[in-house]
Amino acid sequence: MKIVIMFAALLLSGCGGGDDSSTSDLPRGITDNTITLGSHTDLSGQLAIWGVPTTNGMRMRFGQANDAGGIHGRMIKLVVEDSQYQVPVAVKATNKLLNVDKIFFMIGAMGTPMNNAVMPRMFEAGVPNLFPVSAAVSMYEPLHPMKFSYFVSYRDQARGAIVYMTKKHDIHTVCLQTLATDYGAEIGIGFEQAVEELGLEVAYRGSHKPTETDFIGTVTAIKNSGCEMLVLGPFIKDSIAIYTTARNAGWDAPIVGNMVPYLPAVAQAPDGRMNGFYTAASFYLPDYEFEAQRDSWVGRWYQDYRQAFGEEPAPQAQIGYVIADLAVRALEAAGPDITIEKVLAALENIDRYEDPFGGPSLSFSPTKHQGGDFLNLYQVVDGKWEVVEANLPF
Amino acid sequence: MQYLFKTRYEDDVRFLAKSGEKIRVGLVVLFMLAAPLMLQDYYLAELGLLLVYAIAGIGLMILTGFTGQVSFGHAAFLGIGAYSHSILMARAVPFSLSILITILIAGLVGMIIGRSASKMHGFYLAIATLAFAILIETVFGEWKSLTGGHAGLAVPALKVFGVTLAKVWQQYYVDLVMAGIVIWGASNLFRAPTGRAFIAVRDSELSARSLGVNVEWVKIQAFGVSAAITALAGALLAHQLTFLAPDVFGVLESLKLLLMIVVGGLGSILGAVFGAIFVSVLPVAISFLKDVLPPSIGQKAGLEPLLFGTIIVLFIVFEPLGIYGRWLKLRFFFETFPYYRKASFVRQKSYLKTERMR
Numbered sequence: 001m002k003i004v005i006m007f008a009a010l011l012l013s014g015c016g017g018g019d020d021s022s023t024s025d026l027p028r029g030i031t032d033n034t035i036t037l038g039s040h041t042d043l044s045g046q047l048a049i050w051g052v053p054t055t056n057g058m059r060m061r062f063g064q065a066n067d068a069g070g071i072h073g074r075m076i077k078l079v080v081e082d083s084q085y086q087v088p089v090a091v092k093a094t095n096k097l098l099n100v101d102k103i104f105f106m107i108g109a110m111g112t113p114m115n116n117a118v119m120p121r122m123f124e125a126g127v128p129n130l131f132p133v134s135a136a137v138s139m140y141e142p143l144h145p146m147k148f149s150y151f152v153s154y155r156d157q158a159r160g161a162i163v164y165m166t167k168k169h170d171i172h173t174v175c176l177q178t179l180a181t182d183y184g185a186e187i188g189i190g191f192e193q194a195v196e197e198l199g200l201e202v203a204y205r206g207s208h209k210p211t212e213t214d215f216i217g218t219v220t221a222i223k224n225s226g227c228e229m230l231v232l233g234p235f236i237k238d239s240i241a242i243y244t245t246a247r248n249a250g251w252d253a254p255i256v257g258n259m260v261p262y263l264p265a266v267a268q269a270p271d272g273r274m275n276g277f278y279t280a281a282s283f284y285l286p287d288y289e290f291e292a293q294r295d296s297w298v299g300r301w302y303q304d305y306r307q308a309f310g311e312e313p314a315p316q317a318q319i320g321y322v323i324a325d326l327a328v329r330a331l332e333a334a335g336p337d338i339t340i341e342k343v344l345a346a347l348e349n350i351d352r353y354e355d356p357f358g359g360p361s362l363s364f365s366p367t368k369h370q371g372g373d374f375l376n377l378y379q380v381v382d383g384k385w386e387v388v389e390a391n392l393p394f
Numbered sequence: 395m396q397y398l399f400k401t402r403y404e405d406d407v408r409f410l411a412k413s414g415e416k417i418r419v420g421l422v423v424l425f426m427l428a429a430p431l432m433l434q435d436y437y438l439a440e441l442g443l444l445l446v447y448a449i450a451g452i453g454l455m456i457l458t459g460f461t462g463q464v465s466f467g468h469a470a471f472l473g474i475g476a477y478s479h480s481i482l483m484a485r486a487v488p489f490s491l492s493i494l495i496t497i498l499i500a501g502l503v504g505m506i507i508g509r510s511a512s513k514m515h516g517f518y519l520a521i522a523t524l525a526f527a528i529l530i531e532t533v534f535g536e537w538k539s540l541t542g543g544h545a546g547l548a549v550p551a552l553k554v555f556g557v558t559l560a561k562v563w564q565q566y567y568v569d570l571v572m573a574g575i576v577i578w579g580a581s582n583l584f585r586a587p588t589g590r591a592f593i594a595v596r597d598s599e600l601s602a603r604s605l606g607v608n609v610e611w612v613k614i615q616a617f618g619v620s621a622a623i624t625a626l627a628g629a630l631l632a633h634q635l636t637f638l639a640p641d642v643f644g645v646l647e648s649l650k651l652l653l654m655i656v657v658g659g660l661g662s663i664l665g666a667v668f669g670a671i672f673v674s675v676l677p678v679a680i681s682f683l684k685d686v687l688p689p690s691i692g693q694k695a696g697l698e699p700l701l702f703g704t705i706i707v708l709f710i711v712f713e714p715l716g717i718y719g720r721w722l723k724l725r726f727f728f729e730t731f732p733y734y735r736k737a738s739f740v741r742q743k744s745y746l747k748t749e750r751m752r
Binding site for chain 2: 043044048059080081082084086087088089091092093095096098099100113116117118120121138180181182183184185209
């Protein structure tokens with residue numbers, strides 16, 4: 001009973017605090033000197049390795065904007081909630097961001113099922129979902145004025161890579177191994193599209209659970225199926241496991257992954273184990289330490305990040321930084337009399353945005369809400385990612 | 395100290411015997427009924443979610459707290475409830491009928507699981523229920539024609555007797571009514587022969603058997619009832635989430651349910667409600683605490699699980715009986731003031747455990 005009463009008291013006290021923002025005719029999330037943005041992301045669950053650095057990257061860019069005097073005098077306030085990569089927690093977090101913090105828009109929200117779960121209620125409240133940390137097709141399709149995606153989707157990454165590789169290496173038989181999750185399903189769709197478009201033959205198609213670690217059976221089946229190229233859609237650990245198992249088994253056909261295993265740590269696997277592995281991604285990861293020595297923009301960014309957060313930037317921090325940069329541009333272009341419509345229009349006006357880290361350009365238009373214009377195809381050469389082909393269409 | 399004088403037969407079967415209890419429960423009911431008038435949508439949605447978890451907690455409490463059968467896989471029943479209700483609603487089955495069918499399906503699945511679980515004890519039971527949960531999660535992911543697979547399933551709007559209840563307060567009242575029915579039903583269950591048999595099986599299977607209780611059948615019943623109630627919570631949860639994906643009902647969710655009833659206090663219906671309050675209110679409180687703390691601490695990743703975990707550890711170390719146990723002691727302290735003694739809660743009798751018949 002005590003606890004119930006305490007709970008009631010907590011609720012009532014919270015109640016009084018939340019009503020002070022509706023005093024003038026400014027849009028939700030905007031006051032005379034602040035802009036409140038929200039994000040729900042995984043800070044402590046299985047994908048915290050993505051959630052923490054992207055959040056840091058966003059905080060860093062918004063911090064810079066605030067240090068430079070804010071957006072037309074308004075300071076950006078980013079409210080981040082931990083979703084622990086669980087749908088119910090993400091729903092609760094979104095309810096808080098929408099109803100208590102009254103955010104202007106959502107940025108960098110993590111996870112495909114979490115975003116799918118909360119988007120309807122966000123749009124009902126008139127809050128757009130900008131650049132979620134998910135490369136699912138549903139982040140920008142069907143076209144909706146309030147959905148914008150930074151990534152080229154997993155589907156298009158797979159399709160672009162297959163189209164390029166099959167033409168370049170004269171491949172007619174392909175096979176696919178993905179995770180049995182929403183992410184794997186997306187890659188499967190891109191695979192099917194490419195197969196149909198090019199009239200390829202599918203020799204093998206398999207999936208595995210995230211907990212699986214042994215792929216000898218899978219690799220033997222792939223090898224015996226007579227396929228000429230393997231398309232991969234697993235996470236990081238299993239990508240490495242499948243690739244090394246296949247090479248150990250003496251199978252040397254090309255193996256293509258997507259942006260998920262495109263990480264320095266994967267290329268740096270000992271003994272050049274990952275040499276020859278292809279990935280397709282719509283962004284470029286510079287060698288931070290190399291850049292730091294030659295005092296380039298990326299080098300200074302690297303030093304600033306280390307100073308701000310006391311740790312090396314993970315590559316995902318760069319993505320957080322870029323999406324925050326896109327948001328800052330749109331907010332600035334919207335002018336002092338800011339409304340959400342103006343911000344969305346400004347986003348749609350972004351044309352050939354050059355990512356400061358050197359990846360393919362990004363463009364938006366009223367009919368194109370997926371940012372990436374092109375893909376880059378990378379390959380591991382001597383423990384480092386090298387660009388095989390830049391600006392690949394998909 | 396208040397003495398109860400029983401002057402009528404009804405006094406023996408009354409739920410709220412003491413006047414203090416009546417006042418307290420009355421106040422809570424009043425607060426819950428009036429909540430939509432006082433609270434913002436966010437807090438109301440949280441309160442609705444709290445009710446849903448309280449229902450799920452009571453479901454698990456009947457199995458684990460009252461029948462002594464541990465389950466590491468109750469999220470599976472939550473999932474069965476959410477999915478079957480959403481699938482039925484999407485096929486234009488009316489709400490009330492859909493809820494009934496959902497409860498029946500889950501109850502049946504629960505009894506089938508209970509049939510095999512009734513032969514298992516301890517670790518074996520824990521592993522079996524865990525395996526069942528993983529199995530069901532896989533089925534949700536692979537049965538694409540029905541569940542939409544990993545791409546997920548949108549939950550149809552809540553519609554009762556042709557009226558769409560989209561507003562937060564409308565959904566809240568649906569949850570409140572359901573929670574009321576479940577609490578009342580569960581309280582009644584434990585004064586009926588079935589419920590008494592559940593408790594007898596928990597305390598000593600051997601004694602229960604010698605008193606003529608069919609232990610296997612009781613366990614099957616317990617699994618059935620527990621699954622049905624949890625599935626009801628799942629159906630209501632589906633409307634709160636508006637979108638279902640297989641990983642919503644993973645192992646973590648099962649552990650959360652178990653944690654809820656352990657922290658709340660095993661073996662009491664109130665404990666399940668306390669547990670639900672704990673898991674719902676604490677994250678909200680931590681999230682507001684984050685805004686107050688300096689950014690160097692408040693913005694640290696993993697603050698929430700750290701605080702959450704610490705509080706749970708403290709509870710298990712210092713109050714193994716859970717929040718309900720603490721509440722009993724507190725009440726006892728005031729009722730017997732100044733004669734409260736710690737020894738009142740030390741168990742006097744110990745039973746000899748000689749049940750090795752297997």
